[in-house]
Amino acid sequence: MKAKKIGAILLTAVTAVSLLAGCGAAAEDNQTETAEQTTQVEAREPEDTPDDSETENSGSAEEIARTETAGTGGNTLVVYFSATGNTEAVADVIAGAVGGDSFELKPVQPYSDDDLDWTDDNSRVTREHENENERNVELTAETVDNWDSYGTVFIGYPIWWGIAAWPVVGFVEANDFTGKTVIPFATSSSSGMGESGELLAELAGTGEWQEGQRFRSGVSEEDVQTWVEELGLSQ
Numbered sequence: 001m002k003a004k005k006i007g008a009i010l011l012t013a014v015t016a017v018s019l020l021a022g023c024g025a026a027a028e029d030n031q032t033e034t035a036e037q038t039t040q041v042e043a044r045e046p047e048d049t050p051d052d053s054e055t056e057n058s059g060s061a062e063e064i065a066r067t068e069t070a071g072t073g074g075n076t077l078v079v080y081f082s083a084t085g086n087t088e089a090v091a092d093v094i095a096g097a098v099g100g101d102s103f104e105l106k107p108v109q110p111y112s113d114d115d116l117d118w119t120d121d122n123s124r125v126t127r128e129h130e131n132e133n134e135r136n137v138e139l140t141a142e143t144v145d146n147w148d149s150y151g152t153v154f155i156g157y158p159i160w161w162g163i164a165a166w167p168v169v170g171f172v173e174a175n176d177f178t179g180k181t182v183i184p185f186a187t188s189s190s191s192g193m194g195e196s197g198e199l200l201a202e203l204a205g206t207g208e209w210q211e212g213q214r215f216r217s218g219v220s221e222e223d224v225q226t227w228v229e230e231l232g233l234s235q
C-alpha cells in the first residue's frame with residue numbers, strides 16, 4: 001500500500017515535469033518564429049517606392065544595354081544629380097573606371113528629407129511632380145569648364161515617378177552635345193529606365209544619345225564596373 005502511494009506520487013511528479021518541459025519548448029519555438037518574421041519584414045522595407053505598382057521592374061546587371069559607343073575620342077565626363085547618394089556612388093565608380101572627370105549638378109535650394117517625402121501631398125517633390133511648371137530647378141552651375149574637350153558624356157540621375165529626376169533637365173537644355181556620345185544612367189528602387197533617356201535626348205536635341213542603363217539603388221561596384229567594361233571604355 002505504501003509502495004503504491006509512493007509510485008503514484010512519482011508518476012504525478014514525472015507528468016508535471018514533462019508537461020512543464022513541453023510548455024518551455026513551445027515558448028522557445030514561438031520566440032524563434034517571431035525573430036525570423038521581424039528579420040524578413042525589415043529586409044523588405046527599403047524596397048517600397050512611390051510607384052512600385054505602376055512601373056516596370058527591370059534593369060539588373062544582366063540586362064546591360066548593348067550600347068554601341070562611338071567613342072569619339074577625347075576626355076570623358078560623368079555628370080550626375082543625386083539627392084540621397086545612390087546615383088553619386090554609381091557616378092564615382094564610372095568616373096574611376098574610365099578615368100574621367102565628374103560634375104555634380106547641385107540645386108541652389110538642395111532637397112531636404114522633407115522635400116523628398118513622396119508620401120506627403122504637400123512636399124516639394126510632390127508639388128513639382130504635379131505641376132510641371134514648378135520643375136525648373138535652378139542649379140549652382142550648369143556649364144562645365146573645357147566642355148569641348150569631352151567626347152563622351154555620362155549623365156546620371158535617380159528615377160522619380162518613372163522619369164529622370166528633373167534637376168538634370170536644366171543641364172541638358174543648357175548645353176550643346178553636338179559631336180558627343182551621351183550615355184544616360186539611373187538608379188531606382190525598382191523601376192527601369194523607362195523613356196527617361198529618350199525624353200532627355202529630345203530636350204537636348206543634339207548628341208549621339210545611347211540607350212543607357214538603370215542600376216538598383218544599392219548596386220555593387222562590380223556590377224557597375226562590368227557595365228563600363230562592356231561599353232569598352234574602361235581603362
Ligand SMILES: Cc1cc2nc3c(=O)[nH]c(=O)nc-3n(C[C@H](O)[C@H](O)[C@H](O)COP(=O)(O)O)c2cc1C
Binds near residue numbers: 116
Ligand atoms: C521623389 C522620389 C520619387 C521616386 N520615384 C521612384 C520611382 O518611380 N521608381 C523607383 O523605382 N524608385 C523611385 N524612387 C527611389 C529612387 O529612385 C532611388 O532611391 C534612387 O536610387 C535615389 O537616388 P539618389 O540617392 O541618387 O537620389 C523615388 C525616390 C524619390 C525621392
